[in-house]
Amino acid sequence: MVITGTDSLTAEELDEARTVLAAAATADGREAVSEAGRLRLRADSPRPGILHLVQTLDSRPAGYAQLETTGEQAATVEAAVHPELRGRGLGRQLIDAVLEDAGPQRTVDFWVHGGHPAAARLAEHYGAQLVRELRQMRRTGPAPEPAPLPEGVTLRTFRPGEDEAAWLRLNALAFAHHPEQGSWTEQDLADRLAEPWFDPNGFFLAVRREESGERLVGYHWTKVHPATAADPELGEVYVVGVDPAEQGGGLGKALTAAGLRHLALDRRLATVLLYVDADNAAAVRVYERAGFAIHEIDVMYQVKPTG
Structure with missing residues (x-):
């Protein structure tokens, strides 16, 4: 068994990682690595703070883990066998290698998509604590009735090449306390705008008209x-964000609708x-009132530093 840690995947290592992740997704009925993690899977394209661990057994793809370090005290991991x-x-063995690379001074968070039972057993072995629950909720049914916008606010769609900077500023403001969404960079946004699924006609912006402009x-x-x-074509409420100064006025409800x-x-x-x-x-509560119900749950386990 060999585990190779690298910040820049070769074409062969990328193929091995994708082989593991594709097989895991087929067997488990869900992706083993988040969208953000999958976007980082590029041959010879290092990202600051990202380490890839590729595990092979008798030259056969066996496991993959992605370690993201944040400063000197925190790290986040996604992994699959x-x-x-x-x-x-x-x-x-893969988790041991991840913890060694993270270092004894860091708190390490492990995502488990779908709450796989084997992960719970591993968490118990490492003394990890359950610290976060991310729910996937689904809604099936007719379109909701439109909701009124606050006075002075109108809707338009995203304009690639014009709206990136303003959107990043608002996203950081709206999700200032969110561990992932609020830290998006220009590269994070550009990666998604370049994805085949991106459609500016489905990216709605609420703008308030002021003397200086919108x-x-x-x-x-x-x-x-x-x-x-496993599923037919599905829509997603990918992300809804509202300026904190505008909250409580019905804007979130109008945007969701x-x-x-x-x-x-x-x-x-x-x-x-x-x-x-x-x-x-x-x-x-907002989403439940809109007809959404829990479909599955992702969980996060945390291993405290030992150093």
Whole structure:
């Protein structure tokens, strides 16, 4: 068994990592690595703070882990073992290598998509604590009725090449306390705008007209997932953000309704999904009232530093 750690994947290593992740997704019915993690899988394209660990057994792709370090005190990990090689202790060897690379001074968070039972056993072995629950919620049904916008606010769609900087500023403001969404960079946004699924007609911006021009105060970015063996084509409430100064005035409700109506009426999608943290009680209530219910749950386990 060999584990190679690198910040720049070769074409061969990339193929090995993707082989493991594709097999895991087929066997488990869900992706083993998040969208952000998959976007970082590029041959010979290092990203600051990202380490790839590729595990092979007898020259066969066996496991993959992605370690993201944040400063000197924190790290986040996503990992998978090839389904045909599970139950041989490879997962524990991969996690051992991840923890060694993270260093004893860091708190390490491990994402488990779908809450796989083997991960719970590994968490117990390492003394990890459950610290986060991310819910995937789904809604099936007709489009909701439109909701009124606050006075002085209008909707338009995203203009590539013009709106990036303003959107990044608002996103950072709206998600200032969110561990992932609020830290998006120009590269993070550019990666998604370059994805085949990106459609500016499904990216709604709320703007307030002022004497100096328009000011971006909210947005609803929708996404469409292609059909798979497990699911038909699905819509997604990819992310909804509102300027904190505008909260409480109905803008979030209006943006949510606009995106859902686009997915149902323009894209003709019966089912829409979204992700929301379980401890965000206000957002959960909003989505439940809009007809969303829990479909599956991702969890995060945390290993405390030992140094």
